[in-house]
Amino acid sequence: MFTLLLLLSPALFAPASAPAAPTAPAAPAQVFGAGVHAETPLVQISDALASPEKWINQKIRVEGLVVGVCARRGCWLTLAGDKEFETLRVKVTDGEIVFPMSLKGKRLTAEGIWTQIVIGGEAKTCGGGHGACGGAHADGKPCGGGATCGQALVQPKQVFYQLRGLGAQTL
Amino acid sequence: MRARRPSKLPWRRWNHALHRDLGYLVAALTLIYAISGVAVNHTHQWNPNYRFERQEWRFEPMPLMDKEALTAALIARLELPPPQSAFRATPHQIELFYEGYSVKADTREGRAEMERPRPRPLLSRLNALHLNHPKGAWTWFADAYAVCLAFLAISGLLMARGRRGFMGRGKYFFAAGLAVPIVFMLL
Numbered sequence: 001m002f003t004l005l006l007l008l009s010p011a012l013f014a015p016a017s018a019p020a021a022p023t024a025p026a027a028p029a030q031v032f033g034a035g036v037h038a039e040t041p042l043v044q045i046s047d048a049l050a051s052p053e054k055w056i057n058q059k060i061r062v063e064g065l066v067v068g069v070c071a072r073r074g075c076w077l078t079l080a081g082d083k084e085f086e087t088l089r090v091k092v093t094d095g096e097i098v099f100p101m102s103l104k105g106k107r108l109t110a111e112g113i114w115t116q117i118v119i120g121g122e123a124k125t126c127g128g129g130h131g132a133c134g135g136a137h138a139d140g141k142p143c144g145g146g147a148t149c150g151q152a153l154v155q156p157k158q159v160f161y162q163l164r165g166l167g168a169q170t171l
Numbered sequence: 172m173r174a175r176r177p178s179k180l181p182w183r184r185w186n187h188a189l190h191r192d193l194g195y196l197v198a199a200l201t202l203i204y205a206i207s208g209v210a211v212n213h214t215h216q217w218n219p220n221y222r223f224e225r226q227e228w229r230f231e232p233m234p235l236m237d238k239e240a241l242t243a244a245l246i247a248r249l250e251l252p253p254p255q256s257a258f259r260a261t262p263h264q265i266e267l268f269y270e271g272y273s274v275k276a277d278t279r280e281g282r283a284e285m286e287r288p289r290p291r292p293l294l295s296r297l298n299a300l301h302l303n304h305p306k307g308a309w310t311w312f313a314d315a316y317a318v319c320l321a322f323l324a325i326s327g328l329l330m331a332r333g334r335r336g337f338m339g340r341g342k343y344f345f346a347a348g349l350a351v352p353i354v355f356m357l358l
Contacts, residue, residue, distance in 0.1 A: 085260065095303065
């Protein structure tokens with residue numbers, strides 16, 4: 001038991017975070033996941049967002065200012081692009097990479113697969129043709145949009161792009 | 172009638188001793204997993220890793236201007252130090268980043284909020300262990316712990332004999348414990 005406590009003690013009672021002092025000359029880069037690789041093409045966020053279909057399923061690197069971090073699981077972050085008002089989400093597999101909130105405001109390079117996400121665009125029938133639905137789908141979820149039983153609704157199609165992050169490194 | 176030969180391998184004594192000593196060994200780890208298990212089960216209700224300190228300001232709305240001018244006007248208005256970096260999400264929404272905190276402002280609404288995430292000192296570390304953030308050697312240690320737990324479960328079933336044993340009332344408790352996850356799997 002004592003041995004177990006000794007084994008655990010560094011992990012349990014070490015400081016929760018070790019923020020670098022603002023005056024530190026060169027804070028070591030924080031590396032996440034597989035890190036980033038020089039051979040991976042570096043693409044400006046504005047270029048990727050301007051012609052997003054060009055990069056689908058390709059491995060690229062992007063650089064930017066971290067302006068948002070998933071507060072609950074650290075499973076995504078948002079990078080500000082080189083142009084104003086542009087952001088890109090870098091989504092990582094839950095638990096594989098965990099981004100700390102201390103990254104906010106720091107510059108970071110992320111590497112991953114440029115991914116297209118399409119939402120909606122398909123007709124959904126309220127009630128699913130299973131008789132009285134009470135304004136709900138067959139699975140009990142409300143139809144929304146004021147649909148009545150048997151009415152087919154087409155959700156507006158939305159297309160998003162994000163980087164499926166494999167690694168990242170602070171600059 | 173032939174007398175029953177004493178067992179060469181007193182497995183029940185071994186089972187008892189191993190159950191007891193492994194129980195001591197993994198008690199602390201079980202508490203860690205139990206505490207963080209409850210914490211991470213409720214991420215939809217609270218943040219198990221951070222608590223947030225917030226401060227709000229109200230100020231006179233500002234006209235549209237470029238990012239540098241807006242940043243300068245805002246830090247003057249709110250008496251803030253110069254930020255490490257800044258980001259404009261929209262022409263009138265700007266966020267200033269400092270070491271450990273950030274200030275998000277809507278200059279058209281005349282409203283700003285400082286947000287400082289503070290890691291929950293012990294709980295965030297427990298959650299990280301529970302969710303295997305350290306990876307590497309911790310993965311093997313946690314696997315070994317899982318094997319120990321499985322042993323404790325099986326050896327626990329075999330601890331007692333007779334009416335209080337598994338073949339007595341134990342099987343009903345066991346069935347009740349098994350039924351709950353099965354019901355949820357079928358739902």
